[in-house]
Amino acid sequence: MTAVYAGPVQRLIDELGRLPGVGPKSAQRIAFYILKLAPEDARRLAGSIVEVKEKISWCRRCFNIAEGELCQFCQDERRDRTVLCVVEEPRDIVAVERTQEFRGSYHVLQGTISPIEGIGPDQLRIKELLTRVRDDGVTEVILATNPNTDGEVTAMYLARALSESGTKVTRIASGLPVGGDLEYADEVTLGRAFEGRRTLDP
């Protein structure tokens, strides 16, 4: 698209258009929304972008977001450092925390293996994971990547990379949402759950 707006407006549209999920039309709409903002609102928005980049960085141990060197979980002495839960993104930690089940530590891969986007194992925090497993006496690694193709392939890659370490590697189960009724489960989830059924020991 050729630039049709005055310099600063077009620059803003271009920047917004680089955000994930924002197409050219949305970028234009957001840009004009910002143009109409009260000056203090615009300054607060700009300020929060600058602030997040200045104050927040990656935890040097688990690569979660952190306000200092270490994230809140790595700072917490009560968390078990010998059990690691591996997730794709920081937002997945929030989901696992909501379960109130997990008292171990996290490791954030910051993505999945995806050749389409040119992301190989090298671009993920895999080397750092192997180092932690070796140096911290980790006894179990729980692979909690998403149950889709990219997540499964990444989990499989990790399971293989970790096989030499001798550490126990587990994969979270996927299947039916618990607490709901079968009649409300969608047919794909229920169909897959049938395929993956297991023997019930008496």
Place this chain on the structure above:
Amino acid sequence: MHLGRLWLRDFRCYEQVELALESGVTVVTGSNGQGKTSLLEAVAWIATGRSMRGVPDRALVRAGTDEAIVRAEIEHPEHRVLVEAAIKSVGRNRILANKQTVTRRRDLSEHLRVTVFAPDDLALVKGGPGGRREYIDDLLVNAIPRFSAVTTDYERVIKQRNALLRAGIRDADDRRTRDVFDVRLTEVGAELVRGRLDLIARLAPEIGVAYASLAGSAPGFATAYEPEWHDGPLASDEVEVALTEALARLRKREEDRGVTLVGPHRDDWALVLEDLDARHHASQGEQRTLALGMRLAGHRVVADAIGVEPVLLLDDVFSELDSQRAMALVEHLPATQTLITTAGALPEGIRADAWLRIDAGRLV
């Protein structure tokens, strides 16, 4: 299940039209280019969320407008569903079923199912393997919903693995990455192949019966699944092993070509009439009859699996059939509801319950 009322606004050439439909056979007439096929296309959209002609949604929106509206009242034995769709030329469509938002396209099939017969169906027999794969996979997803996830997963594996091969396998990291994609391709690919094998086994006798009744004679019909990456017949319990072996055997060639050569995305299945391969050796008439027979058989298998007869949409199929075959086709149509478009007269002996005449996007 049948379609009761249908409203269109700004859909293709239709500015605004309202139709009341009954169960049984409804014939839609009119000269070519007046909107007969578009009417069926709108019905198919309500059932599938996409055009049966494979065009993008924006092609369905009448020129000069932003959205097409299709509303359909569907009569079920115990209830009635109103499906409303706003099809946008830009942006997300909005679909409601009884005023509740429908988020997934595949959920539309809960309310309305259709089987489409179109004149270009000949390609199903005569054309490349892609059309036959699409036919079988569509039936698979319709008969067993789990396969909608299997086909999506499989497409993703192939896309990712092709990207990896295209970039080149240069070091140990790349090899290990390919290894895990191989495992995934084997798992998901085998699930898809097994699904196809089961379905083809159920379809083959139905196709034989449908062909015989359409052609008025009973030639032997046989079929065989033809994986490009495996010689000889393939049994359901051998698929995983065969895929693993083929991946090892073709590793070097895949690296050289930069593309995935092993897996169900490369497969075909043979259609054999009287010991001859109908894809290459049958007459045009036989191929057309076989294609119709395949649609009819697929319709039957899906109807058996889900316990509901889909609504049949026959788009201009009689122009290409002699009257004997046309009669045989109509005799085998299920009783629930059939919409037929035709530019000319109907073959003799075909009984229509209702007629609609379309002219320039208007009901006359």
